[in-house]
Amino acid sequence: MSYPNTTETMNLLQELVSIPSPTGNTNEVITYVEKFLQELQVDTYRNRKGGLIATLPGVATSKHRMLTAHVDTLGAMVKEIKPSGRLKLDLIGGFKYNSIEGEYCEIETSSGRRFTGTILMHQTSVHVYKDAGKAERSQDNMEVRIDEVVKNAEDVRNLGIEVGDFVSFSPRVELTPSGFIKSRHLDDKASVAILLQLIKHFKLNDIELPYTTHFLISNNEEIGYGGNSNITPETVEYLAVDMGAMGDGQSTDEYTVSICVKDASGPYHYGLRKSLVKLAEEHNIDYKLDIYPYYGSDASAAIRSGHDIVHGLIGPGIDSSHAFERTHQSSIENTAKLLHHYVLSEMIR
Template sequence: MKLLAELVSIPSPTGNTSKVISFVEKFLTDAGVETRRNRKGGLIATIPGKDSSQHRMLTAHVDTLGAMVKEIKPSGRLKIDLIGGFKYNSIEGEYCQIQTNSGKVYTGTILMHQTSVHVYKNAGKAERNQENMEVRIDEKVHSAEEVRSLGIEVGDFVSFDPRVELTKSGYIKSRHLDDKASVAILLQLIKQINTENITLPYTTHFLISNNEEIGYGGNSNITPETVEYLAVDMGAMGDGQSTDEYTVSICVKDASGPYHYGLRKHLVNLAESNQIQYKLDIYPYYGSDASAAIKSGHDIVHGLIGPGIDSSHAFERTHRESIEQTAKLLFHYVQSVFAQ
């Protein structure tokens, strides 16, 4: 949980993830695990197994939702363009950071232009969209020229304050639990395998991808020997969903279609034989690195599991129990033989 809190506190909107990748890289290096970066900037750790003729791949993504500066308004405020699939209402009132091309960081707040109820009669009814929402920069600026003099320009990345909090009751509340909760789980798993000298049945690759939120983080660097590909990502909660904050969610289908039936049954058998609490679920408006890998033409078996996350792509929350159940299933999965 401490590692997760650290991860969500590092800004990493898709397209600007080098800082968090370096954090992950150092964590694994300190644990004695060798890594390499792919050309996209993602990180891969490979642990040799008994059988090197067949491989497994697990992935979790470290990139998050965010925004870019779309326009510098004459008023000195910023119009933004969203990165990832979420709605403007989910960031209204949020503190943010603007990172300039030179690396300088400014703070601000994302607000409706018509925020003040003392001035704007339609403050509550105005649509939350790109035209009406803007960033109020915490600097003394009143024009586009003054903003540009700070070094802020179109294309600068905007990241959202995670507001991370660990509660005494075992919850973690934060933005970007999607998918840094899963990244934290995989990092601890890799460290445990290495520290305890656990021998895996197959050579296993762990990809920390950095473009999942825009659809293609994990669709490459898959070895020809890879048989199974398991994405570790959030379980989506809401009306009609089985997923909760206390179990591991095993996805059977998302917007891309069904996940591999044999691998799904294998994961369920592992959960039941090891007293792991799980839920099967369908995520109707969802895609993963595993589905991206399938769409890119790789001949693999694909699956998707993860901790249950409430209010995904907004004010997210999960519980320690969901983290633990997901970690247990992964621990047994990487030591199991292929489902086929």
């Protein structure tokens, strides 16, 4: 049994995380994915929200599957241009200011110009501020230092920077000799890379799928509604592919595929979960079952929007989610293997 090439997946992931795509400004990365799929002669279309749907025809057309992963990432917008020429931020997505302190960033203006900067505490200098270590990491105290000669708000506006401009964070991606990839935005570009390589594997090897299968590359997941539409009436099973959350009390790790049994939205479909576990055990795929306490997925968004579907959630284990993340190639590989067998399996009903 052959599977998608993990090295190629890791290289593709490195390219994906290097494309800025905070929620609300994802056209560049969607275009990249679109071209990747078009070169494979896969049928695609964009929905009105800017997401991308790809379809592989299957033997059965009366029942469909849908798999989804999201390319939108955490980010920010310019909230205010300060008199000092620095920028106040408003966050996009669920994360804390301390996770971006000291990070390099890029500001994109509405005209498409891009400027670099650094996200810092206003009270950074320990030689000046005695509370530098204790001051709250908050919107009031954090700011962007722009890498341009700006001495006041007027100088900043003369560059074309304005309230509402998007701010993306440097991924600082690195592949290590020991098989790790560490980077921002592995949530959820790791899963996107896995799905793209899976589609490529099916196409290049002329593998026939038992059911027509749609792949939604969503672009609004981080704000809660990326995968709640464009689900065909024939869709029976809907599987979100997103990061497995790690931490105290969690069983998920960086080396296995995580199968989520419950998150903040409630339990995932019991029958689909058991089917995924059975496939993993039959094919010697390393997996962990887990509950993510502060988490929601595109699948839970689809359920909330009223779709009558069987929903599930799996993904690679990601350390330090919504901060400086890391996973291992073995987790990528185990996730790809489970997805491979799942897409080729019979539906649970």
